[in-house]
Amino acid sequence: MAAHPEGKPCWADAMFSDVEGAKSFYGDVLGWTFGEASSEYGNYTQAYADGKAVAAVVPPMPGQEGQSAWCLYLASPDAAAAAGRVRDNGGEVLMEPMQVGDFGSMLLARDPSGVVFGVWQAGVHEGFEATGVPGAYCWAEVFTRDPEKTDAFFQAVFPYKAQQMEDDAIDYKLFSVGDERVLGRMKMGDEFPPEVPPYLNVYFTVEDCDAAVARATERGGVLRFGPMDSPFGRFAALSDPQGAAFSVLDRMKTAGAMPKTSDAS
Structure with a gap:
């Protein structure tokens, strides 16, 4: 690999x-x-x-x-x-x-x-041995209250090209390495309490989003958002019993058209 x-x-x-x-x-x-x-x-x-x-x-x-x-x-x-x-x-x-x-x-x-x-x-550990399959990582998003600073920073530290998602409801950018989209950036709005710090949200793939949410909440996890259908799949945001935030995504259950994007600085 x-x-x-x-x-x-x-x-x-x-x-x-x-x-x-x-x-x-x-x-x-x-x-x-x-x-x-x-x-x-x-x-x-x-x-x-x-x-x-x-x-x-x-x-x-x-x-x-x-x-x-x-x-x-x-x-x-x-x-x-x-x-x-x-x-x-x-x-x-x-x-x-x-x-x-x-x-x-x-x-x-x-x-x-x-x-x-x-x-x-x-070195000998090159990272994920699998992605995008059940149980494995599939996506991540940077949640920030200062997107201008965050965008400039990540594009200076890494060789990212940025595209802005054309959606009046959210401020969302996609960072790409070459032709591959590798990371999202979401502006945190008023729906995030002030005590919630900016963070990186990691998505793990599941075969059934609703079943994963049910198992998580039965085990003491907290549902923060969703489950919700999207063009990228059905997803939900959770916190585990020790407070770590993560999301689950069923990539097979998509709904709606892919949003348009435009090149951004």
Whole structure:
């Protein structure tokens, strides 16, 4: 498998104070199975969909306990260079580039509007072994209250081309690497309470959106939005029992015409 092109989402993980609880929840909702915890790397535990690595869960490091959240990693051939571009364009490097054995190198950063994300320079771990199949990652969106800053930042740090979705109801952009759309950007409106920080929302594929929502809420998850039909599939936004936000998408159940887009700066 070739390494992912620069700027393409390539991995997702989350810290959970109750890792066993997270494994049980996502195992039920997304059908994940889990590998052995790697004690050498803080009990990092990979999740699998049909035998393919699709994400990971890990307990927080001492002193880093707090709100659980999914972290999306964007691919880069040079994590140190990416860190420099983050700083040069008004972002903040939260964790300096760090070598993770022969797996690769990672960093954590925050864009000028407050969106936290990761960067992954692949070694032997190239990222997702599957995408777009049940249980696997399929899409992500940057939710920000300051789209101008966010757009300028991400297009300076990564080789993104941007297209504006022509929809009067929402301010939504699509970032592409080459001809492939890899990331969305949504402006947060008044429907988001002020205490909700800007964030990256990760979508996982499911065979049946409504059934996944039912399993999630039965297990203590909270339905935040939907289920709703769209040209991209039927989706819903959720929070797991430990507060980590994520979305589920049934890509087979589409409705409506694809929205038009126009090139944007």
